[in-house]
Amino acid sequence: MNNQSIISQRTVLLFFIACMLFSCKAYLDVMPKDQVSDGTLWSSSANADLFLNNIYAAVPTLETGDPWENFSDNSINGQAGRVSTNIYGPSIYTPSNAPSKWGHFTNIRKCNLFIKKVTDADLPADWKKLRLAEARFLRAYFYSLLWTYHGGVPIITDVLNQNEQGDEVFRARNTSAETFTFITDECSAIEADLPATAESGRATKGAALTLKGSCELFNAGALNNAENDKAKWALAATTFKKVIDLKRYSLFPDYNTLFFEENNNNVEVIFSKQHMGGTSLANLRDGQIGPRFVNGALTGWGHVDPTQDLVDEYAMDNGLPISDPASGYDPQNPYVNREKRFYQSIVYDGSEWLGDIMIMKQGVGSLNATDLSNSSVSTRTGYYIRKGINPKYASAQNNQNSANIIIFRYAEVLLSYAEAQNEATGPDGSIYDAINDIRKRSDLPDLPTGLTQAQLRKAIYRERRVELAFEEKRLPDLLRLKLAEVNLNGPLHAIEIDLVGNKWVYKVVPAGGGMRTFFANKNYFLPIPQSAIDKNPKLVQNPNYN
16 A cells, blocks of 8 residues: 555654663663754754654564464474573563563653643644554553553653652552553543544554553453453443444455554554564564475574464354364365465474475475474474565575564454454354454355354354464463463374374374473463662562562
8 A cells, every 4th residue: 555654765764863862771761862852853843753752663563573473372492502491481580581571661751741841831732632542552552562562551641750759760560450440441532533544553542442452351350350351341342332333444355464564554453563674673583483495495484383272163164163073174185175264374394385395294304394492493282384475585694674573453353352242242143243254354264143142252252263363362361361272281282293004094193392381370471570670669579489
């Protein structure tokens, strides 16, 4: 699409200047006064926009070295020695070495500074109203990441300065409920001030509603809703219905190229992280996570190897799950007649990639043979990721990719609405409509009518896992539904293909590096980093990490 982006060619140079001038060295630092005066920075909307663009640039992209998908049951890192495999997987992490979202407090501080300075500045009223709403959206988004993974955190809306405030800068943690309420109240407050459409990459009314609904969905799950209060589910369903009723979004026709740069900011995208090839803002994901050896040469790094557990969730092309005896699934011919999204998402034995036939079989000298020892550099599971990887950028050395990373898209809204509505009221026609819209894009038949609430729940879970695979939605789903203690306890699985006699035999086996342990009494929340606790005596660690 020919939209103007917040990181257009004209503003990239200015963005780098802004980074140099305005970046904070530490959470409590004040902005360097010898580099730019407040009077200059906040004297024009153009200058202030540079600061806000710097905050937009801090929206996290999908990880490349060890994506958060690898912390779920959907994939395993093909590289040895990664945190997801060596520390998080066996649950041996501590407050000193655990993965964390705590760094987003730096971004929250920037939001607070922007909000304070713009509020006080003599700038056009309409511009101030819009940009303040955007900054509050970004702050709420950063808080949502902290809340999802750490629980309750300090809610800070002022600009902290230890030189002026002393020990008042140390804030205690708010409760999880208070943090949730802050995020959703912020989204409600700014909804009316955000436009239905905006310059590419900026916050919109739909983005604020989707963020709010996503937090409400997380809050309705068993982790935060042990009593299964249906009102919590209804709240999420109502918010997602508002997004649907905007009539602003629809499903992009081609799931295969939905994530490619030529389709940036398409009709399905609600909010995305903007990228620009050939700069430090390039999207490096494709070569980092994609197939390892192609045409005999090292091509990608294989940082995301789909598990057999995920592969088994892809239906047959008749719409039936492979567990259904009527589906026609043959475990000794497992890749025939699967649904379209399987072929668009997974590189499997015998499939084509970049003109090469990928071989994961044992004993034939293939560099991509399934590695069950977790010691070589080939796939751990017998699969590589295909979804979202543009063949033009499949090399790990390529930095020209400008594909944006989609954070919220319409398919997720439909799936989330369907789940929340089913839990709130039980099956109804609107739920079938939402799920069937997604299935139609993949040429799958509609779900059978007359499903019970439990049957429909199972169908929604499967649809959600497949549709959103590798978009870093799976781990939050396992956490909010309290399924992590089931799905992340025991081995994840791979496919091993061996020649037995004169026949290739497919066998599901534990994957190399796929052993998972999850302690329900502590692992639903990541620990507060020890470095943060050492600095702030008022912070209390999450349970059972001391």
